[in-house]
Amino acid sequence: MPQPRPPFVLPFSEVALSDLPRVGGKNASLGELIGNLAAAGVRVPDGFAVTADAYRLHLQEAGIEHEIYGALAALDPRDIDALARTGRAVRERIRSTPLPAAVVAEVERAYRLLSADSGEEATDVAVRSSATAEDLPTASFAGQQETYLNVHGRTNLLHAILDCMASLFTDRAIVYRFERGFAHQDVALSVGVQKMVRSDLASAGVIFTLDTETGFRDVVMVTGAFGLGETVVQGSVNPDEFWVHKPTLRKGFRPIVRRERGEKALKLVYDPHSAAKPVKLRPVRVQDRERFVLDDDEVLQLARWALAIEDHYSSRAGHPTPMDIEWAKDGKTGVLYVVQARPETVHSQRKSVSIDVYKLRGPKGRILARGKSVGGKVATGRLRVLHHLSEQAAFQAGEILVTAETGPDWEPVLHHAAAVVTDRGGRTCHAAIVSRELGIPCVVGTEQGTQVLETGQEVTVSCAEGDIGNVYEGRVEFECESIDPATLPTPRVPLMLNVGNPERAFLLAQLPTTGVGLARMELVVLNWIGIHPMALVHPERVIEREIRQKIEQRIRGYSTGPEFLVSRLATGIAQIAAAFYPRPVILRFSDFKTNEYAGLLGGAVFEPVESNPMIGFRGASRYYSERYREGFALECAAVRRVREEMGLENLTLMVPFCRTLEEGRRVLVELEKNGLVRGERGLSVYVMCEIPSNVLLADEFSDLFDGFSIGSNDLTQLTLGTDRDSELLSHLFDERDPAVKKLICMVVEAAHRKGRKVGICGQAPSDHADFAEFLADIGIDSISLNPDSIARVARRLARG
DSSP states (O other): OOOOOOOSEEEGGGOOGGGHHHHHHHHHHHHHHHHHSGGGTOOOOOEEEEOHHHHHHHHHHHTOHHHHHHHHHTOOTTOHHHHHHHHHHHHHHHHTSOOOHHHHHHHHHHHHHHHHHTTSSSOEEEEEEEETTOSOSSOOOTTSSOEEEEEESHHHHHHHHHHHHHGGGOHHHHHHHHHHTOOGGGOOEEEEEEEOOOGGGSEEEEEESSOTTTOOOSEEEEEEEEBOTHHHHHTSSOOEEEEEEHHHHHTTOOOEEEEEOOOOOEEEEEOTTOSSSOEEEEEOOHHHHTSOSSOHHHHHHHHHHHHHHHHHHHHHHTSOOOEEEEEEEOTTTOOEEEEEEEEOOSGGGOSOOOEEEEEEOSOOOOEEEEEEEESSOEEEEEEEEOSSGGGGGGOOTTOEEEESOOOGGGHHHHTTOSEEEESSOOTTSHHHHHHHHHTOOEEEOOSSHHHHOOTTOEEEEEOOSSSEEEEEESOOOEEEEEEOGGGSOOBSSOEEEEEOOGGGHHHHTTSSOSOEEEEEHHHHIIIIIOBOHHHHHOGGGOOOHHHHHHHHHHTTTSSSHHHHHHHHHHHHHHHHHHHHTTSOEEEEOOOOOHHHHHTSBTGGGTOOOOSOGGGSSOTHHHHTSTTTHHHHHHHHHHHHIIIIISOOTTEEEEEOSOOSHHHHHHHHHHHHHTTOOTTGGGOOEEEEEOSHHHHHTHHHHHHHOSEEEEOHHHHHHHHHTOOTTOSTTTTTOOTTSHHHHHHHHHHHHHHHHTTOEEEEOSSHHHHOHHHHHHHHHTTOSEEEEOGGGHHHHHHHTBOO
16 A cells, blocks of 8 residues: 655644654744743744645656766865856756646645734745755754745746755855765755744844853853844844843843944845845944844843753753854834754764963064954964955965955855954854854954955964954964863862953853952953043033044943943953853952053043052042042942842952051941941952951951952062062062962961961962962962963962
């Protein structure tokens, strides 16, 4: 008895992940979402899948199956001209033959039902390719086949289905399969037909359930831009970016630990007057570029959905499964949707847990271009600027590619590049995704890389300096240390980290440490704000017109100057606290000297001129002074936002350069005035031990504060009477001097008598392993180090 013919069309509601061989990765995932995550509130546009059986029948009835696979078997994909000729011929053969009648009948019936459900005679749909070897944990096949948007009517739908089938043989897809060892005849194509989300009237983007640069898994990263999501995927725009902390989101907090506003200069919209090219790029109005594409509630909603999707896929797989998700917002209804989900394929496939820490060592040339860094690596080489893909024949293996943006068609070039630099794009664009897969550094969104960089220049592309990627003139020496946390011994003293750059926190948090012993607030102010806090509180006192204009430009898009500072400062602090959560993070309030504060925008108006700022108006003395009290209130507001709104209560506060007991009391009063009460909600307040008075009155300081952190640089300076910045006295400046060591012994002993902990965050143990041994011998509670010293000191202090 003959077997019943398999269906050529399946509604998404009847599809699950187990149907991947029939409907491909994309369609199987959509069915899985609709069938299992509706109860969690995840909204997915409905539709149906044209199965892989329909594709195979089409090739069989057209009589082209052997012709296609024979031509591909004889092809060398590295021959670019032959690749283009063969791919074009295969695609044309598939398109030129009508679909089998049985397939057409089932497609038309499903389309009528989908349209009726929308209350329309013929609804607009997205027609999307879904290969049977797609969205696998080991190979995403992302962007290899085509998608057709805003398809309307029976005739257009059938043409789009044929075009999708033909796109299984784009040049890029042929190369992708060849390089990953997939036989062409083993991969078939299903086509997804999905109700359109009118994101051209609103916004769309991509979500990853980890940090794309470091693989840090405790955040959800949401990116978005105006218009259709292809601009984000292909890198046509620099999108907005949001990071949401998973553990505290699960507890009901609102932990958007970082926001970065992209320039979003272009958007992809439908062109109703062009049948040949139904979408086009349009400029975004300046006032729209200066606002985020999503409000906080929308970001948090998408993050919750992403968690639900990740949890579901992880449960099915039996192991953690980070996800790559596409979202869209309908401009007609304001409703958010998930339009695609697949396992992430870069960090989730890392077989080694070792962390490569790159560091520039040699003198740096001038910066030729800057953008967003992708990955944390460094590469040197000669530039090759390509303005069009047609110029790819000139590209030589090992060169650094510079171009406006890349798409899937660029992959044959990318596979031979030492690094990539683009004018446009964000961290989830095509160039970024492929560079991560290839393990090469990539700097995206330079805006003018193709204009300022020249073919043949020798440069260094550095993505090892945090969020900003730099292209330096000439070759800069660098080193890479590969640290496998599993191989490091357990030290006899807990090791912590000194972290000044929030952008490196997600990477550094993966090192085997017990937390952060020193997070410097002033470095966040310097790098993320750049404006004197009092200039934001009292802009009317900034008289110089040029400086006022610079300040106004920088805070544009925020409701007020103070809100700009609180928001930016809070996210900088939060990124560090989230990275190490629930391990403690000790945050030191700002400790600029007056000459350093004066260097900030608007700062000269508010700072006195001192002959010796190192022992002048700094640290605790500023916080209760009328000169800075309002600025300190903003620092406190940022801390409260981190602890109370984001739920990051692992944040401990620290007061620097506190000269007297009375000064300590006055600072604690200021903290209370600003809602930060020692002991409430587990809030601890430490004091820096960097002045001899802190040691001599350690018993009394222990009554005021919860612990000490020794600043060895200032303690050495003030004990030996040596200016630590003086080259003439550098031979005398030594943290290992007996006088300094004796003071350290005294404060450890006194603090322990009072039940207080003592750590050290100064430079000495990072530079001198014997000094770290001394600290361990006297029973210090923790040693905070620079990241590049962790492995060396851990081995020196190995327990047993």
